[in-house]
Amino acid sequence: MGLTVTNTLTRTKEAFVPRDEGKVSMYVCGPTVYGDIHIGNARAAIVFDVIRRYLAWRGFEVTFVQNYTDVDDKIINRASDEGTDWQELARHYSQAYEQVASALRLDPPDRLVKATDHIPEMIDMISRLVEGGFAYESAGSVWFSVENFPGYGKLSGRTLDEVHSRERVEPDPHKRFALDFALWKAAKQGEPSWDSPWGPGRPGWHIECSAMSAKYLGMGFDIHGGGSDLVFPHHENEIAQAEAALGTEPFVRYWLHNGMVKMDAQKMSKSIGNLVLVKDLLKDVRPEVLRMMAISGAYRSDVDFGEASLEQARRAVERFDNFSRAAGEAAAQVSKDGRRYLERLTAAMDDDFNTPLAISVMFDLVKHGNTLMDSDNDPEGARNVAGLVAAFNQMAGVLGISYDPAADEAAAADNLSAEQAELLERRDEARKTKNWAESDNLRDKLADLGIIVEDTPAGTRWHRKS
């Protein structure tokens, strides 16, 4: 047994053997900070957050690096359109991203690196490429020559001939070959630029990931993640740059790619105009629900995002919440039964991070725990449940879909309005005097205000609607 992962490079599921025993180095392409992130971006971030958490939980020492692309055509164009400073714009959306990341409970990367802080490293890598005959200068720009790198196409399964048939872009006159891509772009009037051996300019998009990941993780690091839409050309180009510049391979041991988020069976993308921004969605959807949606299918599959799937994720999270609420405190130690569920979760996640199966294990645990709680004539019951809760909390922590009682209470203290509190009190009164009509009426009113009340033998409880 052991961990297996689907490697895009080989298109097969392989045994995962890290470069350094017991350690995992991973790099995930972060956002270009020119706008608010949408739930497609969020899904990728969540998927790799879960993978990283699982690896750490499983005992690996994980080093996780993520980048910001903070200089880029899109940033410059947008800043120019809005008449703002491009650095100001990048800073603004970097902060916006961090807020969303925190709201989504993404564990912060060990290193969050910015392209603009690594211009010298990029220039160095480009120089090596020029010296090695893998790149050429033309009118102040530098291009990577894909024909001179024999391994080009190994990730995406393309060959150089294929491209000739179907050009979709006007070829740049400075390029020698259609697939050649920019490593360094000559400065244009009014645009940001840095000095270089080829004159003032700025780096191309692909070079930053090669330069920064190689710097912080070294060649042959373990996992490079990103969306499936980055396989070509971005990741293909990263491989070409790094392996050509440093003369060794592999650049990356395992390439992992997540599936797309779709809206009405179409990819969510800016051009189609069907974007849902995370910051908007979080106004009325809890972060756990979004995380649940992101991992309720296998990470490599596309997920369709819509009202129906949102509702299902909401219900699933509620079921976990209900269990957590009812089961109470975890035992200090995972019980024997609890360990069985942890083993099943491990087996599921070891199989290429099979999160849907892992979630089903959690549901099985919940059913088990609920059954124990229902059969209250069992004196061992409470202790057994606590031992299960200990296991449940670990699983929920790995997937990041845990119910957080502290957050719930904090929300309660902060947000329970005077009106809501009063209604709750009046309902208690009504129930004491068996005034059921009044009590039910108040329950409806509270529900309208987002407060769900439940009457239990131990008294009335309430919680917020998810």
Next chain:
RNA sequence: GGCGGCGUGGCCGAGUGGCUAGGCACCGGUCUGCAAAACCGUUUACUCCAGUUCAAUUCUGGACGCCGCCUCCA
């Protein structure tokens, strides 16, 4: 045109050459003042056509359909 992925019960979604996925919804029951939550029970499957096999949803070939990449994109 090239490369890649997918088609599972009302919906979402795992998985396997023969042995219950799981969730949501529905129905019946227990509990409850009524609900809610919870528990028990129950129904509905593997796009189509060939082939391999004692046995295929699972392997092979084909058909049809859907999706992604080939331009910035998670």
